[in-house]
Amino acid sequence: MEGIIYKTQAYQEHARLLFVYTKKGKKTLLAQGAQKLNSPTRILAQYLTQIEFKDSEKSFVTLSEAKLINDFTTIKNDFKQTQYAALMLEIIDQLVVDRYHHDEIYDHLIQALTAVELYSSSYSFALKILRPLGYPLDLSADGRKVIGINIEKGGLVYQNESDLIDLDVKDAIILLKLTALPYHDLEAYDPDSMGKIKNFILKYYQYHLQTTLKNLK
Numbered sequence: 611m612e613g614i615i616y617k618t619q620a621y622q623e624h625a626r627l628l629f630v631y632t633k634k635g636k637k638t639l640l641a642q643g644a645q646k647l648n649s650p651t652r653i654l655a656q657y658l659t660q661i662e663f664k665d666s667e668k669s670f671v672t673l674s675e676a677k678l679i680n681d682f683t684t685i686k687n688d689f690k691q692t693q694y695a696a697l698m699l700e701i702i703d704q705l706v707v708d709r710y711h712h713d714e715i716y717d718h719l720i721q722a723l724t725a726v727e728l729y730s731s732s733y734s735f736a737l738k739i740l741r742p743l744g745y746p747l748d749l750s751a752d753g754r755k756v757i758g759i760n761i762e763k764g765g766l767v768y769q770n771e772s773d774l775i776d777l778d779v780k781d782a783i784i785l786l787k788l789t790a791l792p793y794h795d796l797e798a799y800d801p802d803s804m805g806k807i808k809n810f811i812l813k814y815y816q817y818h819l820q821t822t823l824k825n826l827k
Contacts (some may be wrong), residue, residue, distance in 0.1 A: 611665035612679055613637060614719060616699040618657050620645060626655050628673065630663075631702050633713040639663065639673040654678040658686060658695055660720075682723065694732035697825040698722055701739060704821055710742050725793040729804065734788040734796055736811050736823075745818040749786050758782060761814050776813065781806050 613632035621627045626644035630637045644655035651673060654661050660680040663673055685691040698719060706715060718738055725731035740746045748765035758767045758775030759782050766782075767773045777785060781803045788796065788807070812826040 611637075612660065612662045614699070614702075614716075614723075615655070615657055615659045615661065616702045618655065624649075628655055629703070630661070631706070631712075631716060631719070633716045635708055635710075635712045636669070636706070638670045640671070641673045641676075644673075651676055653681070656681070658682050658692070658699065680724075685723070685728065691728050693825055694728045695723060697732045697823060698735045700823055700825050701736060704823075705743055705819060715739065715742055721793045725796060727796050727798050730788060730796040730799060731793045733804070733807055733811060734791070734793060736815075737785070737789045740814075740818075743819065745814075747785075747789060747814075749782075749789060756782070759785065759810075761810065761817055764814075764818065777806060777810050781810075785810070 611632055611634070613630035615628050616631050617629040619627040619629070621640065624643045624645045626641045628639040628641050630639055641651050641655040643649040644651045646652065654676055655673070659678070659682065662677040662679055664675040682695065685695050702715075702719065706712075718735060722731040722735040737747065745764065747759070749759070751766060752768075755769040756766050756779060757769050757771075758779060759765065759777040760767045760773040761776045763773060767775055784799050784803050785807050787799075808826055812823060815821050815823055
């Protein structure tokens with residue numbers, strides 16, 4: 611089985627707990643000796659690392675037959691890139707529970723982490739994952755003139771409607787691209803617009819999921 615380590619925790623004197631997200635959901639692995647400098651598992655038992663390990667039906671197992679798939683070194687060597695990746699792993703940690711379609715979410719996570727524009731793909735992931743979380747944005751227009759997007763209604767605001775505009779049309783177009791385009795087709799969008807979209811996503815999660823994403827603050 612393969613998975614992404616989304617959180618780690620020191621355990622006893624030399625071990626480490628690895629919280630791993632897989633296509634079957636969350637697993638907790640006990641990595642014996644992973645905190646020792648000479649441990650063969652020290653490198654792969656790190657946060658933001660994709661590994662392969664021996665499968666088990668249990669949710670808590672001892673790490674065995676472990677292999678490194680991707681250590682995301684390029685991301686880890688850049689603070690901002692790490693923060694974008696951390697946003698996605700925070701969503702996995704805080705909001706994904708047993709009842710979801712984990713294979714779909716896992717595929718989204720891998721695609722987003724390996725996209726060229728990680729800044730854009732991290733926000734795209736936060737938006738795309740709203741559907742499996744049960745709170746998707748409705749961005750389907752009905753022919754009337756769109757003047758913006760409202761967080762509370764989770765959708766478009768049309769001309770002559772009184773709903774608060776949380777994102778204007780210019781920024782809504784970029785948000786639509788982030789929601790609809792494949793991760794590897796995303797571009798580096800206008801920084802000012804991305805700043806507004808960042809704030810929009812933060813407030814949307816606060817309102818609909820009662821969660822404050824610390825990597826967006």
